[in-house]
Amino acid sequence: MNDIDLRPWIYGTDHDDPGPRTPTPGHVYVDLVGGPLDGQLLDVTAYTPEERSSGGALLISNCGMHGPASRPV
Structure with a gap:
């Protein structure tokens, strides 16, 4: 295992992306905490500081509790 394998996965990268980590x-990234996406990074570069500090986000994920396209809870 090398140092790249130890980096967190970036949420939203394609399965065939050559550099998903x-x-x-x-770009500005935040850590996702809790649930099936715990430990991944989310690119929030397009959000204003006020939007970033709003306290949370609902994300659509294939890892959701209720199957594909559900919210990871």
């Missing part, structure tokens, strides 16, 4: 320089 490599953050894009200049």
Whole structure:
């Protein structure tokens, strides 16, 4: 295992993305905490500081408790 394998997965990257664990320089990421997405990173570069601090987000995921396209709870 190398250092790249130890980086967190970036939420929203495609399964065939050559760098699903490599953050894009200049982008802002937050850690996802709890549930099946725990430990992944989410790119929040497009959000304002106010939107980032709103306290949470609902994400659509194939890892959801109720099957594909459900919210990870």
